[in-house]
Amino acid sequence: MKITASLAAAAAACAFAAPASAQFAKPEDAIKYRQSALSVMGQHFGRLGAMASGRAPFDAKAAADNADVLATVSKLPWAGFGPGTDKGRDTRAKPEIWTDQAKFKEAQDRLLAEMPKLIAAAKSGSLDNLKSAFGPASQACKNCHDNFRKE
Amino acid sequence: MKITASLAAAAAACAFAAPASAQFAKPEDAIKYRQSALSVMGQHFGRLGAMASGRAPFDAKAAADNADVLATVSKLPWAGFGPGTDKGRDTRAKPEIWTDQAKFKEAQDRLLAEMPKLIAAAKSGSLDNLKSAFGPASQACKNCHDNFRKE
Numbered sequence: 512m513k514i515t516a517s518l519a520a521a522a523a524a525c526a527f528a529a530p531a532s533a534q535f536a537k538p539e540d541a542i543k544y545r546q547s548a549l550s551v552m553g554q555h556f557g558r559l560g561a562m563a564s565g566r567a568p569f570d571a572k573a574a575a576d577n578a579d580v581l582a583t584v585s586k587l588p589w590a591g592f593g594p595g596t597d598k599g600r601d602t603r604a605k606p607e608i609w610t611d612q613a614k615f616k617e618a619q620d621r622l623l624a625e626m627p628k629l630i631a632a633a634k635s636g637s638l639d640n641l642k643s644a645f646g647p648a649s650q651a652c653k654n655c656h657d658n659f660r661k662e
Numbered sequence: 663m664k665i666t667a668s669l670a671a672a673a674a675a676c677a678f679a680a681p682a683s684a685q686f687a688k689p690e691d692a693i694k695y696r697q698s699a700l701s702v703m704g705q706h707f708g709r710l711g712a713m714a715s716g717r718a719p720f721d722a723k724a725a726a727d728n729a730d731v732l733a734t735v736s737k738l739p740w741a742g743f744g745p746g747t748d749k750g751r752d753t754r755a756k757p758e759i760w761t762d763q764a765k766f767k768e769a770q771d772r773l774l775a776e777m778p779k780l781i782a783a784a785k786s787g788s789l790d791n792l793k794s795a796f797g798p799a800s801q802a803c804k805n806c807h808d809n810f811r812k813e
Contacts, residue, residue, distance in 0.1 A: 534709050534718065545706050549697035551738065554695050558685050567685065583734035586704065 535591070538599030545591025546602070548584060555580045556652070559633055563645035569638040578633035585626045589619055603661040615659060622651040689750030696742025697753070699735060706731045710784055714796035720789040729784035736777045742768055754812040759812070766810055772803040793797070 532555035535541040555577045562574060598611050608615045625648040632644035686692040706728045712718035713725060748760050759766045776799040783795035 534712065535705075540705070547701035549704060550694060550698035551735075554686075554691070554698075560684065580734060580738065583731060584702075587731065651808060 516525050530660040535593070535596075538596045541591040541593060541596040542600040542602050542604075545596075545604075548587040548591065552581065552584045552588065556648075559629070559641065560645060560649065562638065563642045567588065569641070571636045574633040575636075578630040581626060581633075585623070590662060605659050605661055608659050613653075618651075618655040618658060621654060622648070625651045686744070686747075689747045692742040692744060692747040693753050693755075696739040696747075699738040699742065703732065703735045703739065706735065707799075710780070710788045710792065711800065713789065713797060720792070722787045725784040725792060726787075729781040732777065732784075733781050736774070752766040756810050756812055759810050766806075767803075769806040769809060772805060773799070776802045 533599075535544065558567070558577045559574060559581075562569045592604070592608055592615070594609070597604065597606060629641075629644045629648040632640040635641075686695065709718070709728045710725060710732075713720045743755070743759055744767070745760070748755065748757060776795075780792075780795045780799040783791040786792075
């Protein structure tokens with residue numbers, strides 16, 4: 512990987528407020544990374560959702576643990592959507608991610624604004640707090656999926 | 663998902679020292695989860711390795727950021743190796759994971775003992791510290807792959 516490519520990737524990562532420099536050797540690595548990070552995120556988000564909806568019993572310790580994981584993992588996927596990562600591996604990412612970057616960034620920002628509220632609620636020990644915060648966070652996920660993920 | 667299945671999954675999670683209750687609806691979900699978590703872990707581990715080996719320039723901030731991600735993500739995959747998750751989705755996991763659980767647990771423990779040392783080194787701001795800690799951590803990854811992952 513050339514230094515210039517590395518710098519470009521790092522710049523792209525900064526643009527998406529990634530916590531670590533993006534250093535993907537190939538677009539397929541970035542795609543696999545974002546898919547993996549979103550998958551882990553979805554699993555832990557889903558566990559909070561199961562509690563919020565009553566499908567699983569509320570467990571304050573588990574809610575707090577899931578929140579801790581989400582605090583880290585929710586920041587990761589976005590670095591994997593850098594320039595040139597629209598192709599290279601099977602992906603449901605829509606071209607609009609790269610053709611309308613401002614709107615995609617807005618969708619990310621909406622999620623990233625909801626996450627601290629969800630995390631705080633999930634760590635509060637109150638199911639009511641979790642229920643209140645889960646809806647808007649879930650809508651932020653859905654907003655991005657509706658606009659930027661293929662069926 | 664039945665409550666009994668949920669409790670069994672939670673018990674399995676505890677056995678593997680998972681930070682959050684394992685609540686996988688299906689074995690394939692657990693397999694996808696562990697593969698995703700290992701993939702994210704490998705990416706961030708690899709970034710530290712690139713610095714430790716000189717393939718990438720040392721960047722103290724990036725090293726610390728990668729360490730922060732690893733502190734969370736390195737704890738996740740193990741909950742995905744619960745009972746009955748040897749099949750359900752393409753996997754390179756060897757049957758020995760389930761037939762020799764003590765040895766698999768030992769391999770996990772070895773990695774989880776190295777991770778805090780690697781994380782501390784990566785956050786110390788010293789490339790020499792990172793170099794010293796990366797080797798043993800990398801050997802702990804390899805030990806598990808050699809024994810429990812198919813070619």
